[in-house]
Amino acid sequence: IAGITQAPTSQILAAGRRMTLRCTQDMRHNAMxxxxxxxxxxxxxIHYSNTAGTTGKGExxxxxxxxxxxxxxxxxxxxxxxxxxxxxxxxxxxxxRDTGELFFGEGSRLTVL
Amino acid sequence: xxxxxQPTEMTATEGxxxxxxCTYQTSGFNGLFWYQQHAGEAPTFxxxxxxxxxxxxxxxxxxxxxxxxxxxxxxxxLQMKDSASYLCAVVDSNYQLIWGAGTKLIIKP
Numbered sequence: 001i002a003g004i005t006q007a008p009t010s011q012i013l014a015a016g017r018r019m020t021l022r023c024t025q026d027m028r029h030n031a032m033x034x035x036x037x038x039x040x041x042x043x044x045x046i047h048y049s050n051t052a053g054t055t056g057k058g059e060x061x062x063x064x065x066x067x068x069x070x071x072x073x074x075x076x077x078x079x080x081x082x083x084x085x086x087x088x089x090x091x092x093x094x095x096x097r098d099t100g101e102l103f104f105g106e107g108s109r110l111t112v113l
Numbered sequence: 114x115x116x117x118x119q120p121t122e123m124t125a126t127e128g129x130x131x132x133x134x135c136t137y138q139t140s141g142f143n144g145l146f147w148y149q150q151h152a153g154e155a156p157t158f159x160x161x162x163x164x165x166x167x168x169x170x171x172x173x174x175x176x177x178x179x180x181x182x183x184x185x186x187x188x189x190x191l192q193m194k195d196s197a198s199y200l201c202a203v204v205d206s207n208y209q210l211i212w213g214a215g216t217k218l219i220i221k222p
Binding site for chain 1: 154157204211
């Protein structure tokens with residue numbers, strides 16, 4: 001069982017470029033999340049999805065967009081990357097939103113130059 | 114605002130016991146999680162408390178006092194592999210997870 005798979009694991013990107021981070025889960029969880037993790041700060045929620053077909057904004061949504069066309073996939077898109085988006089990005093899922101254990105992907109380390 | 118406070122870093126000796134504290138001020142409370150995160154890896158679930166008291170799971174125990182807005186994670190018989198960051202997270206009244214910045218635990222031989 002793979003759990004949650006993220007791709008790419010690492011990427012260096014020029015400012016202004018468009019980038020999509022992919023996330024796939026095989027646990028049939030309803031809820032999915034994108035977090036960013038920066039040194040000295042807690043995990044910050046970017047966007048979430050309670051169930052397929054719905055999405056919502058988290059704490060730091062600006063500059064990011066998501067879609068949830070089906071249960072398994074939850075891609076995160078940076079339309080025009082900026083250096084402040086340099087971070088480690090974690091995709092996570094749970095059976096229901098914020099009421100149970102989160103399962104995390106291995107993370108995507110993104111550097112915007 | 115909502116706030117989760119944890120010490121930034123702690124050091125302990127292999128074989129010893131360490132207690133990592135977490136205090137919170139949130140709009141409501143619907144549970145508290147502890148996660149472990151090794152350097153360069155994803156967080157993994159350790160424990161969940163929603164009622165006051167101590168939950169024991171092997172070498173790890175987690176305590177909650179809702180009236181004091183306080184929790185701790187107790188690690189016994191420390192092993193080198195316990196070197197990691199420990200993240201405290203609270204579920205608020207809107208069922209949103211509020212995360213602390215994490216406590217980096219360094220284990221010395």
